Amino acid sequence: MKLTDIVITPIAMKDPPLRNIQGIHQPYALRSILQVHTDVGLTGLGETYGDLAILTALRKVAPRLRGLDPYDLNGLERIIDETLGRAAGLATHGLVGEASDEKTLATVLSAFEVACWDLQGKALGRPMVELLGGKVRDAVAYSGYLFFKPAAHTPLPDYPTDDWGEAMDAEGIVAQARRMVDGYGFKSLKLKGGVLPPDDEADAILALRQAFPDHPLRLDPNAGWTVDTSIAVGRKLDGVLEYLEDPTGGIDGMAAVAREVSMPLATNMCVTAFSHLKPAVLADAVQVVLSDHHFWGGLRRSRDLAAICRTFGIGLSMHSNSHLGISLAAMTHLAGATPELTYDCDTHYPYLVEDVVQPGALEFVDGAVAVPDGPGLGVELDLDSLARLAEQYEKCGFDTRDDITPMRAVQPDWDAVIPRW
Numbered sequence: 001m002k003l004t005d006i007v008i009t010p011i012a013m014k015d016p017p018l019r020n021i022q023g024i025h026q027p028y029a030l031r032s033i034l035q036v037h038t039d040v041g042l043t044g045l046g047e048t049y050g051d052l053a054i055l056t057a058l059r060k061v062a063p064r065l066r067g068l069d070p071y072d073l074n075g076l077e078r079i080i081d082e083t084l085g086r087a088a089g090l091a092t093h094g095l096v097g098e099a100s101d102e103k104t105l106a107t108v109l110s111a112f113e114v115a116c117w118d119l120q121g122k123a124l125g126r127p128m129v130e131l132l133g134g135k136v137r138d139a140v141a142y143s144g145y146l147f148f149k150p151a152a153h154t155p156l157p158d159y160p161t162d163d164w165g166e167a168m169d170a171e172g173i174v175a176q177a178r179r180m181v182d183g184y185g186f187k188s189l190k191l192k193g194g195v196l197p198p199d200d201e202a203d204a205i206l207a208l209r210q211a212f213p214d215h216p217l218r219l220d221p222n223a224g225w226t227v228d229t230s231i232a233v234g235r236k237l238d239g240v241l242e243y244l245e246d247p248t249g250g251i252d253g254m255a256a257v258a259r260e261v262s263m264p265l266a267t268n269m270c271v272t273a274f275s276h277l278k279p280a281v282l283a284d285a286v287q288v289v290l291s292d293h294h295f296w297g298g299l300r301r302s303r304d305l306a307a308i309c310r311t312f313g314i315g316l317s318m319h320s321n322s323h324l325g326i327s328l329a330a331m332t333h334l335a336g337a338t339p340e341l342t343y344d345c346d347t348h349y350p351y352l353v354e355d356v357v358q359p360g361a362l363e364f365v366d367g368a369v370a371v372p373d374g375p376g377l378g379v380e381l382d383l384d385s386l387a388r389l390a391e392q393y394e395k396c397g398f399d400t401r402d403d404i405t406p407m408r409a410v411q412p413d414w415d416a417v418i419p420r421w
């Protein structure tokens, strides 16, 4: 089996106005969808960020992959490194740590690597989870991801209002959590913080604790707090949080907080590449790392990360960005085969109103998604939906994630100040 044509389609999907430290989500989230065709008639699927810089890098690599055997993942990595080299560094949206060549190469590798795994599974007639060593769990538990949000985006023609409603205080967050728990069965809850003053966010967590006494709770202000603020909030929430995620920035800052609070600290900001692991371990800065195959270099590298975390007694969870079903399938196969992933994984999937995969393969039951059992990823592309979302991309008016500009439409003097409190 050899790769022939690779089609990379940027798409835009509707996304609710979710708030974070940077500002607010744009009305559309961007993704790149990969169809990797072969000379045997099989097509592998991949999904990653849709930002122009990533799209450009993917398009630069794609023609160089013609003739590659999809089992040759080392060859894939070599071609990507040779093609992009050290000029790879891309800007990120600021929520997953700093940009670097290491991370860009890992991001591009991941997108093609998932498609190659999909092809391997399809060729063998086996689900991807079996290629990764077999199931350690039949279904992967996800956490209900809560966001402060206004009722609607700044009005746009022909743009429907989402039905989540406003959630700008503790009461709104509890109502959102209720819907997440009742509708999807989530058994744990994560609140995206960095939006309201820290005491108000701590109060929202305490309200969640009252409403959901048995749900593990997480709070993630994306490094929006100083070390002192982080320690104060950490102490206020002593005994309440399963983990506190990126309260402050940097390995040294996180280490200073970790020394003073009782709960584990988690990160998808200060440890986001292999080169960050040694300093983080030496400083005992984080107790949980949120993996994310999209920027850690794919499924093999995510397994390497799991092994390193196991070695040093660091817990493993999973990060998410707004994503579609191809990514949810990949996340579920990976977590389904990774024993170290004992924390419920993050997902933005409940906010999705349109997808490029055909319905049926990915359902949330009791907060968990059963590992798909079809060959490869176990999901099928819906070509009509892909075409519709591709058209939406052409019309949406932007090509890069930017949470700051739409926030300025609401608050003209807005700046993404980090730390803010």
Ligand SMILES: O=C([O-])C(=O)C[C@H](O)[C@@H](O)C(=O)[O-]
Residues within 6 Å of the ligand: 018, 019, 020, 095, 096, 192, 220, 222, 268, 319, 320, 321, 322
């Ligand atoms: O855990 C995190 O830091 C994230 O999920 C980053 C995301 O980009 C989230 O903040 C979002 O969707 O706004």
Ligand SMILES: [Mg+2]
Residues within 6 Å of the ligand: 220, 222, 245, 246, 267, 268, 269, 319
């Ligand atoms: Mg985070």
